[in-house]
Amino acid sequence: MAAALTSARQGRLYPAVILDGGDAEARRQAALELARTLLCEVSPAARPCGVCRHCRRIVWPGAGEGETAFHPDFQVLERDLKASTSVDATRELLKTAQVSPFEARGQVFVIASAESLTGEAANALLKNLEEPHVSAPRHFLLLAPSRLDLLPTLRSRSLAVFLGAAVPVDAATVEPLARSFTAAAAAYAGSGAPIYLLGAASALAAAGGWEDPRSSRPWALAAAAVLRSLELEPGPAMMTARRARLALAEALLESPALRLRGIAADRILEGLVARHLA
Ligand SMILES: [Zn+2]
Known part of the structure; x- marks a missing residue:
């Protein structure tokens, strides 16, 4: 500028x-x-x-x-x-x-x-x-x-x-979300048990602030947590999952539009996590 x-x-x-x-x-x-x-x-x-x-x-x-x-x-x-x-x-x-x-x-x-x-x-x-x-x-x-x-x-x-990011997200808020999301996603990758997909969705839901359907902040936090998970879990296994995680992060950033159709935030999160990680 x-x-x-x-x-x-x-x-x-x-x-x-x-x-x-x-x-x-x-x-x-x-x-x-x-x-x-x-x-x-x-x-x-x-x-x-x-x-x-x-x-x-x-x-x-x-x-x-x-x-x-x-x-x-x-x-x-x-x-x-x-x-x-x-x-x-x-x-x-x-x-x-x-x-x-x-x-x-x-x-x-x-x-x-x-x-x-x-x-x-x-x-x-x-x-x-x-x-x-x-x-x-x-x-x-x-x-x-x-x-x-x-x-x-x-x-x-x-x-x-x-002009800069639409929603500034701070690392301290993102870190715990990223850690629990990473643990759940890794457990799913290891066992294939769908319960871990729900766990991964709940980890992202912990971003909070979903009550306001127009707010993009919780979605930006969840997407940042998914991106951070790529750094927390290096290694060859992660390389194959990388594309799915990036697609999930992108979908999360576009989700406020879905929310405006009246769908509850936790349902959207579960759907997106299942679609991209399963
Ligand atoms: Zn002047």
Whole structure:
């Protein structure tokens, strides 16, 4: 992020920047800071100043700053359909990108959930990136949980800025989960008795915090415990199990979506452990 801000101050920032990782709020804050740096009117080294007529009006829409907090050269596109950002809304945004800036020296467009762009919308954006504006700098900031959720063609034309892990997990919390998971998984590998698969699932369930179906923290802790188990149990036998463990860790990280369908967390854990270790 620091490197991206420096490039923005020097007027060398890529036209398209992916801001991924972190949580949604971290991505919004990073987008605002970059936008202010790009449009701020003080001397480059001091950007963003935070107080000029541009900086003050670059706020997230609906952030409660009142009607004065609007900048005509800063636009945010949020998903308009239930699960996607439509081609119509994207084209509407791109139309503004065809005209010259109203007040600032450039324009900044934020796509708040770039992972939700429909294929058609992403292609409309790509076409725009390939035909750069001549009169003024124009930047697209694409916000997404992971850059891997974006089309490869879009990724290859963008600078990606990773904002850090979505859920920080600390080693001290992960270690006991990893140890009991490793013991249960090793016992299963040795005996084949399904009771140990249940034991492995319970070891992960000990991460706690499953009551909130939207929280990704327990899933991230469980996945970290599975990854740690790879280090706790070296040796040739582990090498064959490695692929299954990695697949389990990946499935755990994607599980909050399953949970939203109303399935209890412990059932999901048992199912995933059985599917990947059995
Ligand atoms: Zn400023």
